[in-house]
Amino acid sequence: MPSKVIPLAQAAALVPDGATLSLGGFTTQRHPMAFVYELIRLRRRNLYLFGHSPGGDWDILIGAGCVKRVELAYEADEAFATIGPRWRLAAERGQIEWEDYSNFSMVARFTAGAMGIPFMPLRSLLGSDVLARGGLSAEARAADPRTSALKLFEMQSPFDPRDRVVLVPAIHTDFAILHVQKATANGIVRIEGQTFADVQQALCAETVIVTCEEIVAEESLRSEPERNLIPMFAVHYVCPVPWGAHPYAVFNCYDYDPRQLKRYHGCAESDAGFQTYLDQYVLGVKTHVEYLNAIGGAERLESLAADPAYGYRPDLQRRRLDE
């Protein structure tokens, strides 16, 4: 089977302005950050993002002006920052369009898309303003096929009229970009640890790009097929990008980087600070290798490398950092 391996910069260039996409990972783990930085360097505009609980991957894209609309449940780095600073400011300033869902409903939307059905029924959302209210008008929805015609639809079960469910509409994106531990050149993917909604996000996308810590031989992944969750023919491009999720964690590879996260959140609270961060760590460097040098190089990375017995760094200093 032909190789699907391409350089990161070439993969990022596949995403045009106005594209719909989802990014793998969850708050503080396995975001395709190297890919995100490339999109910012390419100055992509008017992207439509779909996610459940993204973190700084979205926040920096929003701050860099790449994003027109988001459909989401949450955007923050949890204990590192309870709301993404650029997302908060963009929302409060009216610089971004959005629609609020919950994690379960967004994941169910990806799942419906992945399964090839138009909707999924849920017992969540009933009684909430997530169901009762919408961020986008009917006109805005009708005008743009990238967003579902209806936000949600409540119905009675035909099998028992006392049963009420909410139908959530399927998502289909142009792209899904995942960052994983291992992949083969021909697109077999191994995710270690929590899978989040990466599988469903991949399977509801037209084009799937996987960045990985390591390209491995086919036999090594075929020997345990129970752990390869994405059919290989659904993966279109594979990019080897070691440390590709920094400053976020990758189970069994490295931990999150509390110092860099603190730096980001410190800077991103103000427009000027954010621009400084962008200039220093994204626009001012040309490649991910240069980025890794900018954040502290081998010494910093070594301090984050996972202890194989834990899959993370048990001695990592996470609080009371004085730089």
Add this chain to the structure above:
Amino acid sequence: MPSKVIPLAQAAALVPDGATLSLGGFTTQRHPMAFVYELIRLRRRNLYLFGHSPGGDWDILIGAGCVKRVELAYEADEAFATIGPRWRLAAERGQIEWEDYSNFSMVARFTAGAMGIPFMPLRSLLGSDVLARGGLSAEARAADPRTSALKLFEMQSPFDPRDRVVLVPAIHTDFAILHVQKATANGIVRIEGQTFADVQQALCAETVIVTCEEIVAEESLRSEPERNLIPMFAVHYVCPVPWGAHPYAVFNCYDYDPRQLKRYHGCAESDAGFQTYLDQYVLGVKTHVEYLNAIGGAERLESLAADPAYGYRPDLQRRRLDE
């Protein structure tokens, strides 16, 4: 956490007459046969079976008169027998009630039950008599809450009226019985190889009984949690039953037994032959160990043991058996 281990006979005795149940496995692999033989010895009656592609596990239960109604897509041993002989005869003689579905729709019904939703939408079945016709009358359905009020329901998507889907009703059974390779005493389960619909069957059942080839230490399964698919609190009872799926295969443990399958299918074509088989291999033995002796004992079993490099027996003679 307290142990969930109980003897097989005690576990089987939990299933009362008239219970609804599903059995794990698919045609020729991982059926909880030792449990099935116990149900026959207990002379259970009026069972309601739900399945996608069962094999001889159902056929022998049907033949032994244990079953009142089945909802299914298929019942056969594939290349060993293209229809289960006792199921065929029971259907042709009007001795059993049934409803026909497809594999996908039955699995989606289990999945809906497992997910806690009343139905799942599908794009299959449209245009077929599986959708257009039913085996059970509206009166029969209304009279028995063990069966869904409607077989199926066709609807337009509220998100796009051109989209049509079939809603399949959730299944909830009293029991699910699985046979797996490994389990811990407190209910962590490891399935190796194809999972079939075992996970969904377990999760839509009120009580889950797992029979296993081997009870293993908790650490050995917790070290690879990505491969334990059933939340441990959903498993109620665990029974160690080596060779518990014979004459069917268990990946990485043993192959199917072509000679015993030939014997069954040869006998089961006639009422007298079937009774002889039952007497010799089920009713005439008291325990699974006695059964294993009856089918040939250690010598036969050794000839079926899997080659670890394959997970099955590459040199197994499967055709042109002359006993």
Add this chain to the structure above:
Amino acid sequence: MSDYTLTELMAVTAAHEIQEGEVVFAGTGLPMLGAMLAQRTHAPGCCIIFEAGTVASQLAHLPMSVGDPRAMRGAATAAGLSEVFSYVLQAGRVDVGFLSGAQIDRYGNINSTSIGLDPGHPQVRFSGSGGACDIACLARRTVIIALHEKRRFPDKIHYVTSPGWLEGGESRERAGLVRGGPDVVVTTKGVMRFRPDTKAMYLASYHPGLTALDVAQDTGFPLDVSEAVQTPSPDPQELRILREVVDPERVFRK
């Protein structure tokens, strides 16, 4: 005939329906022979899928069921029916699926459920759909394998287990099916295809040793044979691989 059997001819003919790189949803028996032969000859990159949960197997021994441990050999992914049916088949990722049945009508609708006008009181009961209805509804195209006898190709079948072109024309699309439909029928007597407009079956080729008329006479509905040619004989190299590599145990080969 000659130096090959009818089963071998059908296996080779079925293999030719698989193109390089395609995703193939294979069932037990002849479809496995065809898919494995294609993978060992002209379509090494075809991806074999079994509904019981395996994707991209590199079979070393023929499975006797789609849930056989042999299907695990070299698989890239192993999961369950739900993953294969929803994420692969329903999502539109299967290029070609294989079907068979007891009765087939002129539009490629298939009965594998029962004989008798009331399926609730069958004269003969078969195994039922299994995954056949789902493959018929959701694969991009299907290949039907069948024994060719007049009673198996009747004017009207007793139960539509697996929808083909329904009443022909655009009736399949009108029923709400989003893709697919039967592409070819490979039988013990010939190869039939479907007219693009009416979706009626016609004879594309008759097997060596038979005539087009022989096939038409063994078909229970009028069969247009005007374009029929003789089915090509298997290539010796294909036969060798089929016999020595694909099915040396003669699991399905007769």
Add this chain to the structure above:
Amino acid sequence: MSDYTLTELMAVTAAHEIQEGEVVFAGTGLPMLGAMLAQRTHAPGCCIIFEAGTVASQLAHLPMSVGDPRAMRGAATAAGLSEVFSYVLQAGRVDVGFLSGAQIDRYGNINSTSIGLDPGHPQVRFSGSGGACDIACLARRTVIIALHEKRRFPDKIHYVTSPGWLEGGESRERAGLVRGGPDVVVTTKGVMRFRPDTKAMYLASYHPGLTALDVAQDTGFPLDVSEAVQTPSPDPQELRILREVVDPERVFRK
């Protein structure tokens, strides 16, 4: 106060809401402290679940997010959000879920989305639901953790992110919710519960150093304090475990 902090008091109080053997859906922060403390004290068999995909973790280090690699430690199952939300939460297998928010009303409805009457033009935007709405709808009962300030307990919240008892009485059931509802609110000032009939919040206990009236005055709706007692102080053994075993790094402990 004394030899423990307010955060420690709240963590211990939250831990007491978890019973032995229960399935606990925990979020980042105080709920993790409470769940881990319960597991190390009176409820060793409680099963800690994180929505990002882990079941029955045996935490060695406090996660800083529910998707933290630390959540993998000793887990019995690791999968994704879909498995946890559908097979565990929606299926009714979660005994207790934890919630927090920026605004909470007398019926335990929670706003964690935005301040301002039009959520499309927020004065202050928060992170949004995350899994909170789902936990509020689908757990068997919920424990709410909050800072206690008058503006955070208003007469009317601006957005119902997570449904509590809605308008009280049987309104939750009428909305179609099949189970659950808030059981208790643990704040920086006291512990509140809900009347079985009206579902209105009342003060169950006020923290040491405060009076019932103090709490009522810092609440934006009328709060029945007639049954309020003082919140029990943490047991020294619990405090020791919280400090030495659960959070020696002071990740969440203040």
